[in-house]
Amino acid sequence: MGLTDLLKRLDFGKLSTRERVLFILTASAVLFGYLTYFMMPMIRHAGDLSAQKVTLKAETDRGMAQIPLLRKRAEELHQTAQAREVSAEISGKAGDLFPGGSRLSTLLEEMTRLARLRQIEFVSIHPDAIEDKGTYFQLTFQIDLQSRFRELGDYLLMLENLPRAVVVKELKVEARADLNPSILAHLKTVTYLGKE
DSSP states (O other): OOHHHHHHHOOGGGSOHHHHHHHHHHHHHHHHHHIIIIIHHHHHHHHHHHHHHHHHHHHHHHHHHHHHHHHHHHHHHHHHHHHHHHHHHHHHHHHHHSTTOSOHHHHHHHHHHHHHHTTOEEEEEEEEEEEEOSSEEEEEEEEEEEEOHHHHHHHHHHHHTSSSOEEEEEEEEEEOGGGTTOEEEEEEEEEEEEOO
16 A cells, blocks of 8 residues: 555544644654755755866866967977977087087086085085187186085096096185084186087
């Protein structure tokens, strides 16, 4: 027997006022329980899905707005890469005369990379003199380093083994109590830079 059959067989006319009130209260409690435990979570879930939809739409719109900017940036990077290839060809020709390339930035990058390998800290580096030798420049640098004594020796050996000529003309080592166990080293180096 289904709920519909039960409701058809009920004759509300035969019920007393008290029974009618109890029936209405019971039906209201059942309806309230149904709405609270079944319908409200579904309504909340639908609201959450709606909010997520709005958020995803906003993110999609932002992404679509960035596509032209990303295309433009990709074109700029492509042009930069082509310019670097041309520059590499030119510096490669100069690199035949000066092994290791002719750019000063390349030399400085290599010197700082070697220093990091030996845990040496650059305190300062500045050009001391630039002499024009016709087809190339002779550059003299004053470099101040902070390191342990053994690491300094290893670093000087690495400088000697660079593919480009780097000559250490002067070396002054200073031991200070505030730096112990490290030392402060003052180097005067000479290198050569091809004219491009």
